[in-house]
Amino acid sequence: MWRSLASNMFTVLVVGMFLAAGVILWGQSQYTAEGPLDQAICLRVKTGSNMGQVSKELEKTGAVSNGTIFRLGADYSDKANQLKAGSFLINERSSMEQIVEQITKGGASTCGTEIVYRIGVTRLQTQIRELDPGTERFVELAAFDPSAEDVPAVYGEKRAERDTRYRIAVAEGVTSWQIVEGLKALDLLEGNVTEVPDEGMLAPDSYEVSPGTQRGAVLAQMQEKQELRINAVWESRQDGLPLANPEEMLILASIIEKETGLAGERGQVASVFTNRLNQGMKLQTDPTVIYGITKGQGVLGRGLRRSELRRITPWNTYLIDGLPPTPIANPGLASLEAAVAPDETDYIFFVADGTGGHAFAETLQEHNRNVAKWREIEAERNNN
Structure with missing residues (x-):
């Protein structure tokens, strides 16, 4: 009798162990499987929250199918105590494992x-x-x-x-x-x-x-x-540039930055100023004249007067040779790169073309035609 009872108990124990193992395997598969969320959500974890509160919120929003498995998985992976406060983007179909990783890995909010x-x-x-x-x-x-x-x-x-x-x-x-x-x-x-x-x-x-x-x-x-x-851009410069040092590169880049806001034009604008420097021509660029007036403290808010074009300042490139003594603004990376890698052109002139960009020219005759077109555009706009 006792032998039979022991045998039965052993059988029950074995079956129980197999069932427990099956439950664990099932739970693991649920924890790592694709989640039920059909649209991304922004999960807000408040300061002082715990995994139990978060699991209830995730169940309520339909992000997880079983809050208990979510909590147990976080415990098993030793991340239950690593919960961070913040707002976290939970992508569609995120698994419970991925969500736990998202809300414990860093603490930097990813949405909100x-x-x-x-x-x-x-x-x-x-x-x-x-x-x-x-x-x-x-x-x-x-x-x-x-x-x-x-x-x-x-x-x-x-x-x-x-x-x-x-x-x-x-x-x-x-x-x-x-x-x-x-x-x-x-x-x-x-x-x-x-x-x-x-x-x-x-x-x-x-x-x-x-x-x-x-x-x-x-x-x-x-x-x-x-x-x-x-430092990085200066090291990558082309050979033969009319720039003696990084300071001159910075000055030229600031002029390029103020002359055009179009990414596709920076290389052309840089080529104009590079060609002028190489040929010993004055740069004749309005933004430098404006800087000589404002010293960078605010914007001029109007067009330049003829008297201002004739006013002597260290930055008036209609009067001085070469580059002005300092930059006239803070140039971005793209303008720095354009200063040391200008397009290969013969352009030495450019003027606004009425579209937000510029018309470039190799000769004074061609430039004068472009200027005349721009004057017509200006007059038409002033009359409307």
């Missing part, structure tokens, strides 16, 4: 709200935008001048959310003074700036920041990036 502080050539703008998980594109919620008194309520609401991300976007062609004034206008940042960095030495780019970031630290980051760019 982003506030972008844009420092442009003609204006400052604060843009509040939110990622649409379905399209993975940002939708603008509001945009305003950060120096304005009327600030939309949504700005304060999003600033209060801990997972909101912040970014400063600096446009190509802004001056160092404009960047410093732009940083001063941002209430997100702290610290005083006592000196304006040298013209041209701040890299136009996008910079991640957080509340309380020091303005000086942002400027230092911009300077470091620009120095790295200058």
Whole structure:
């Protein structure tokens, strides 16, 4: 009898072990299998949340089929205590394993709200935008001048959310003074700036920041990036350029930056100035004259007067030979690259063509025809 009972108990134990193993294998397959989510979502994990709360939220949104398996999988992989607060983009069909990895790996939000502080050539703008998980594109919620008194309520609401991300976007062609004034206008940042960095030495780019970031630290980051760019681009320069050092390259790049905003034209514009320098011709470029008037502190906001074209300043390239003494703005990487790798052309003239671009010419006769066309376009626009 006892032998029979023991045999039966052993059989039950074996069967139980096989069943348990089967359940474990089934759970593992569920944990790593493609998930049920048919459209991407933005999962917000609040500070202080745990895997149990997150699993309930994922079950409610249909991102996981079984919250218990999700929690057990996170425990088994030793990631249950690595949960990060933030907003995370959960792509369609993400497995439980992939979701756990997404919400524990770093802590940097991948969706939700982003506030972008844009420092442009003609204006400052604060843009509040939110990622649409379905399209993975940002939708603008509001945009305003950060120096304005009327600030939309949504700005304060999003600033209060801990997972909101912040970014400063600096446009190509802004001056160092404009960047410093732009940083001063941002209430997100702290610290005083006592000196304006040298013209041209701040890299136009996008910079991640957080509340309380020091303005000086942002400027230092911009300077470091620009120095790295200058050194790398100078090392890649073509032979035979009329540029003696990286400083002259930076000056030329800043002129190219201010003369055209079209990517496809930078090489041609660079070729004009390179040809002029090689032939000993004056550069005769309006943006340098404007810089001599404004010193980079704001925009002129009107056309140049004839008297200003004749005014003697160190930057008036209608009067001086060669390059001006300093850059006239902060050039982006593409303009730096154009300065050391200009297109091979015989162009020595260019003028606006009415489409946002320029008409280039090799001879003065051809250039005069292009200028006449531009004058006709200007007159027609003024009459409308």
